[in-house]
Amino acid sequence: MKSYHVAVVGATGAVGTRMLEQLTHTTLPIASVRALASKRSAGKTVAFGDQSLVIEELTETSFEGIDLALFSAGGSVSAKFAPYAVKAGAVVVDNTSFFRQNPDVPLVVPEVNAHAMDQHNGIIACPNCSTIQMMIALEPIRRVYGLKRVIVSTYQAIGGAGNRAMDEARQQLKAVIDDNLDSTALTAEILPSAGDKRHYPIAFNALPQIDVFTDNDYTYEEMKMTHETKKIMEDDDIAVSATCVRVPVLIGHSESVYLETEKIADIAEVKRLISEFPGAVLEDDVAHQIYPQAINAVGKRETFVGRIRKDLDVENGIHLWCVSDNLLKGAAWNSVQIAETLHERDLIHPVDQMKFELK
Structure with a gap:
């Protein structure tokens, strides 16, 4: 060999x-x-x-x-x-x-x-880390029911911005917890984007900006998810829109995904398809509060999918939640x-x- x-x-x-x-x-x-x-x-x-x-x-x-x-x-x-x-x-x-x-x-x-x-x-x-885990969650559904539209909101870990960002976040969290410093008084040099003009603390905060903004008021991270989904799935007709948010989690991206299928999907079948898809792990038992959590994904190669449910108003609409280690499966x-x-x-x-x- x-x-x-x-x-x-x-x-x-x-x-x-x-x-x-x-x-x-x-x-x-x-x-x-x-x-x-x-x-x-x-x-x-x-x-x-x-x-x-x-x-x-x-x-x-x-x-x-x-x-x-x-x-x-x-x-x-x-x-x-x-x-x-x-x-x-x-x-x-x-x-x-x-x-x-x-x-x-x-x-x-x-x-x-x-x-x-x-x-x-x-x-x-x-692909981008946030795109990869979404592809694992969506592909088993797309293959059977087709895919018309995706609206995703991400809750992305600090680790996606690198080691320096994680170090800065640790320092900020320590300053708030140990030194009783107000979060608004923290200094920041990296997030939300090292290349942008202003920087904000991530400790006990959520930053609705990852990468810099484009001319259409979406960030490059959001546009990456749009363009990459279409290229990977080889379908320019899929409508994709993203809002990408950095949250005070060190490792593990989470995503709330709304999708509309071409054919009306059966939720039990959707769960089965995801559970059998390579690289996906179904964690969906709300009766026992079982659902994907970033803290449980750290160090694992799989993408975890749960909270799968029908939209209340759109017949072909589905909501789900997916989580993955952004530094492993995401990179x-x-x-x-x-x-x-x-x-x-x-x-x-x-x-x-x-x-x-x-x-």
Whole structure:
């Protein structure tokens, strides 16, 4: 059996460290792993199972001899270095937003659209964390009943903004609890979006902004969910609208999803379909207060779905609640799962034609 030389780009980040952890439990046959990060991290070490990998500086020549490169170091890093990886003969799985809407790049949740990878051009994109778990919840319903409309409100964990945001949140919470500081007096430098003009505390707060705003008054996070759903499900006619909110939870995104099916659905059948779908776990027993909770999803690869019920006024309307570890299924595990699927479909090989520009 062929084994692969793997590189993880962004190996010191919240997702990169989890990519390495997931690779220690993968079915992917691995010959070696290279940890790549910025110059300031070079020479430090990062855990890989019971080993320590010395971090190497990411450069244009880092991918010689690499078969598979997992990227999670920011869109600008992927934009510059992913084409060099492809040119060197590697297949790239990119966890940033940079390539997601590129028509030459498949956007993949393996349980939903693994077939999209079959004609890849060297790069496969991992969708946004909030989109991934929604796809797992919706796809078993869509396959049987069709899907016309989705309205989603997210309750997204701080971990989606990275380690620095989680550290800042811990400091804020400590200041309120231990020092009796009023929440409005807290300083903030990262949330709701590090790249925006103003920042607000997340401690005991909810911020209805993730990423910066676009010209239509939706945020980029909200528009990602709209565009990515249509691309993954290969249906531009699905109406999708999102409101994305950051809440004071460290790890684990939660979503309230309203959907309208093409055919009227039976709720008992919907629950059965979800319970049998790969990657989904049904937690829906309201008589015993059983429903998905973010705290219970941490460290798990699955997406948990519950509170499934008919809309009171719309005959083909359904409400549900889904939860997932945004750093695992929402990022690291979905990326490694894509790699496993590439191996299973014999798709890890150099591409014949370079379609991406070197910068």
